[in-house]
Amino acid sequence: MFKRLPGDEARNLVSTTPDTAVVFRPAVVTTPAILTIVILIWRMLAGLVRTAWRHPIAATVPVIPGAVWYVYGWPASASLSGTVVLALISWAFIDRPSFVRLVGYRLLAWWRFVWIYRRHWQPVMIVSGLGRHLKGRDYLPILGKVTCTSWADLVTVRMLKGQAVKDWSDRLDHLAQGFGARSCRVALASSGRLILTFPRSDPLASPMPALPIPQEATVGPVEIGRSEDGQPWRLKVHGTHVLVAGATGAGKGSIIWSVIRALLPAVRAGLVELWALDPKLMELSYGRDLFGERYAATPEECAEALEEAVSVMQKRAARFAGLQRSHVPTVKDPFVLVVVDEVAFLTAYQSDRGLRQRISAALATLTTQGRAVGVGVLAALQDPRKEVMNIRNLFPDKIALRLDESEQVDMVLGDGARDRGALADHISPVPELGAGVGYVRLETSPDPIRVRAAYVSDADIRAMAAPYGEAA
Numbered sequence: 001m002f003k004r005l006p007g008d009e010a011r012n013l014v015s016t017t018p019d020t021a022v023v024f025r026p027a028v029v030t031t032p033a034i035l036t037i038v039i040l041i042w043r044m045l046a047g048l049v050r051t052a053w054r055h056p057i058a059a060t061v062p063v064i065p066g067a068v069w070y071v072y073g074w075p076a077s078a079s080l081s082g083t084v085v086l087a088l089i090s091w092a093f094i095d096r097p098s099f100v101r102l103v104g105y106r107l108l109a110w111w112r113f114v115w116i117y118r119r120h121w122q123p124v125m126i127v128s129g130l131g132r133h134l135k136g137r138d139y140l141p142i143l144g145k146v147t148c149t150s151w152a153d154l155v156t157v158r159m160l161k162g163q164a165v166k167d168w169s170d171r172l173d174h175l176a177q178g179f180g181a182r183s184c185r186v187a188l189a190s191s192g193r194l195i196l197t198f199p200r201s202d203p204l205a206s207p208m209p210a211l212p213i214p215q216e217a218t219v220g221p222v223e224i225g226r227s228e229d230g231q232p233w234r235l236k237v238h239g240t241h242v243l244v245a246g247a248t249g250a251g252k253g254s255i256i257w258s259v260i261r262a263l264l265p266a267v268r269a270g271l272v273e274l275w276a277l278d279p280k281l282m283e284l285s286y287g288r289d290l291f292g293e294r295y296a297a298t299p300e301e302c303a304e305a306l307e308e309a310v311s312v313m314q315k316r317a318a319r320f321a322g323l324q325r326s327h328v329p330t331v332k333d334p335f336v337l338v339v340v341d342e343v344a345f346l347t348a349y350q351s352d353r354g355l356r357q358r359i360s361a362a363l364a365t366l367t368t369q370g371r372a373v374g375v376g377v378l379a380a381l382q383d384p385r386k387e388v389m390n391i392r393n394l395f396p397d398k399i400a401l402r403l404d405e406s407e408q409v410d411m412v413l414g415d416g417a418r419d420r421g422a423l424a425d426h427i428s429p430v431p432e433l434g435a436g437v438g439y440v441r442l443e444t445s446p447d448p449i450r451v452r453a454a455y456v457s458d459a460d461i462r463a464m465a466a467p468y469g470e471a472a
């Protein structure tokens with residue numbers, strides 16, 4: 001590889017290209033030791049200042065006892081440290097939530113910043129391809145603040161110039177594995193800045209029993225389960241349309257029944273009318289008494305019910321024209337929620353072409369014009385392909401429960417949802433672990449939220465419907 005020159009040692013020569021005639025002798029400049037020491041001291045000082053700036057509280061913790069020791073001696077320093085530790089322990093016992101919020105999560109965030117993220121940052125970035133090692137230098141995205149919440153670490157990152165969010169969303173698995181998390185999600189915080197979410201625990205791991213029926217008559221947003229951050233999951237049903245997609249056994253029924261349960265007081269008060277379309281004759285037939293006359297099962301009945309809903313909608317629109325632009329539920333003009341279980345039975349698997357067209361036209365009319373006049377659609381389906389449900393984009397809010405294929409996630413939640421962490425195809429098919437778990441993408445936010453619906457059992461449904469059966 002090296003050209004041997006007369007009188008020269010080949011090991012001292014460097015050739016840039018094998019077999020080239022161009023060779024050169026590397027110039028070796030010896031750095032004076034003092035310069036190396038000055039650079040090292042400078043880097044250490046800069047590191048200390050940076051740490052003190054980023055973590056002022058953590059930096060004062062060793063400084064204050066050290067200063068007291070220096071001025072008053074070690075007994076004073078030890079008793080000060082002991083008093084502080086005792087005070088913190090008492091605080092943790094007396095008011096745990098405030099201690100955890102103000103001290104616990106901050107300490108945890110600092111620890112995880114140092115031990116997990118900073119320690120592994122360079123190798124994970126280089127191996128995953130998000131950082132570059134060029135000409136002996138590392139070009140790495142900058143690790144920013146780490147914040148701990150009850151269930152996850154939120155890591156702020158400044159991307160390298162020229163990187164895109166897609167570069168990160170393509171490497172979610174690398175990031176999760178690299179930092180020892182179960183999964184990772186990415187969201188754009190501001191230009192060039194990302195927030196990576198690494199869950200530490202899963203508040204949705206165990207099923208939730210049906211929520212208590214609310215005291216107040218309300219049309220929503222109705223509480224139907226829990227979100228990943230442990231907060232109640234409230235779903236807007238009035239003023240929108242909701243599409244729920246999930247494979248068989250994914251728990252679509254738990255969303256439908258949780259919504260109905262939360263609306264019951266408003267139904268009793270006459271502010272909400274529930275219209276049920278149950279072409280599978282399974283899910284909604286359980287609580288049939290709740291719907292009274294507004295229950296349809298055969299395709300003909302379903303087509304008629306939908307056309308009637310369209311007519312209610314059009315009459316209202318004619319009355320409201322020029323007077324009001326949004327609907328306020330009243331006994332005269334209640335919110336009409338058309339609940340359709342397995343909508344594909346009506347739109348795709350229906351052999352009668354005429355009926356299919358009538359149903360599709362009515363559904364499209366309701367979903368395009370209904371929400372302003374208080375007519376909403378809550379539809380569930382198993383197969384989200386366009387051939388099966390060509391009006392899925394007319395539903396502003398969508399929920400993806402467990403799906404069979406990864407491509408189906410974007411079909412339901414819209415482009416890029418899976419890249420942003422909506423791994424609906426990874427939800428467990430074991431009912432205890434995965435039924436009712438899903439991702440929601442609301443009209444107002446591109447970031448999917450992981451949620452779990454409460455499970456409304458058959459006994460709960462019977463108890464909900466019983467008073468209506470007796471009254472009939």
Ligand SMILES: Nc1ncnc2c1ncn2[C@@H]1O[C@H](COP(=O)(O)OP(=O)(O)OP(=O)(O)O)[C@@H](O)[C@H]1O
Nearest residue numbers: 207248249250251252253254431435436453454455
């Ligand atoms: N939210 C939930 N939490 C825990 N388990 C649930 C939940 N929802 C449903 N399950 C369990 O999963 C099973 C299947 O649920 P469900 O019938 O609602 O699914 P589905 O999506 O409606 O299925 P299909 O499309 O076949 O009707 C239920 O029998 C129940 O045991």
